[in-house]
Amino acid sequence: MDLVKKYFIIISSILISLYSCSGSTENQSKNENVSRKESLEKVNRYLIRTEAEDIDNYIRRHGWKAEETGTGLHYWIYENGNGEQAKKGQIAVLNFQTFLINGNLIYSSDELGYKEFKIGKGGVETGLEEAILLMRVGDKAKLVIPSHLAFGLLGDNDKIPPRSTVVYDIELVSLK
Numbered sequence: 001m002d003l004v005k006k007y008f009i010i011i012s013s014i015l016i017s018l019y020s021c022s023g024s025t026e027n028q029s030k031n032e033n034v035s036r037k038e039s040l041e042k043v044n045r046y047l048i049r050t051e052a053e054d055i056d057n058y059i060r061r062h063g064w065k066a067e068e069t070g071t072g073l074h075y076w077i078y079e080n081g082n083g084e085q086a087k088k089g090q091i092a093v094l095n096f097q098t099f100l101i102n103g104n105l106i107y108s109s110d111e112l113g114y115k116e117f118k119i120g121k122g123g124v125e126t127g128l129e130e131a132i133l134l135m136r137v138g139d140k141a142k143l144v145i146p147s148h149l150a151f152g153l154l155g156d157n158d159k160i161p162p163r164s165t166v167v168y169d170i171e172l173v174s175l176k
Helices: 002-062 126-132
Strands: 074-079 091-100 105-108 115-118 140-145 166-175
Touching (some): 002 140, 126 166
Antiparallel strands (some): 074 140, 091 105, 091 115
């Protein structure tokens, strides 16, 4: 009987130790996850802030009279058309030039032809779609689209690198 009690005490002690260690490991893991999350949030806030500063500096350097939407899109309709207002469900036809914020031309309708897309169906940058809904046929506009409204964390896997601010000079040629 004495031996059984000793084994019981030893096994109980081991189980209690294991249980208490797993709890502290679990708590430590939770603390590490919280710490990682806070670090990622800090980095993300920093990246958003520096991108916003870059956009503001770009607009100021170029002397644009841009307005900002609630999403962060900056747009300036520098020539007013007299056509109909764009609406969801229509097909927008654009004459365009696409630049990186450093000024490098990356795409243009001269090279690729008009850009056409159905408004509200996706398939283009969220910021471009948002801007088109602010325009009328014949309008010409300059857009500065922050990365989260453009090609995001991945870029376009071609000429637009990850986390790139994209600048457009567009003309809404027609709506179908």
